[in-house]
Amino acid sequence: MADSRATKHTPFVISTSIALLLTIMPMPNWFESFRPDWIVLTCVYWSMTFPRSYSIGSAWIVGLTLDVAHGTLLGQHALAISAVTYFTVRFHLLLRQFPIPQLMATVFGMLVMYQFILFWTNGVAGIDSPMIVYWGPVVTGAIIWPIVSGLLGSLRRKMRC
Secondary structure, eight states: OHHHHHHHHHHHHHHHHHHHHHHHSOOOHHHHTTOOOHHHHHHHHHHHHOTTTSSHHHHHHHHHHHHHHHTOOTTHHHHHHHHHHHHHHHTHHHHHHSOHHHHHHHHHHHHHHHHHHHHHHHHHHTOOOOHHHHHHHHHHHHHHHHHHHHHHHHHHHHHTO
């Protein structure tokens, strides 16, 4: 039973670790403002695919890990990712039926919600950042959603969970 449970969580751990590495990896200055929110896209995929296993608690832990990795306000990313995951889990049956363009638009909306929560918490804390830092990743994340979804789907099928 324990081996089955460990095998079930392996794709989530692998993909979240890779997403975290892609998030903290140094990038050229011109691309930094458009870096996709890899962690959010990964959490959206897994909470849409397995809403009972990867829900708000998992998102909170991933968000706290991202807060520690970035050195930001503790709980900032955790709150934002948990809000997006709640939306995904709540409407996962509907989201699964959407065609790719409509799902891209929905992911765009989820990324806007994520960035707005970050913008709001930074504003409350008195942290000032240029607007492109918040809204650049929204566009790139929505554009690459079909690729991320396809890669995570193939990982899930390869790991047979």
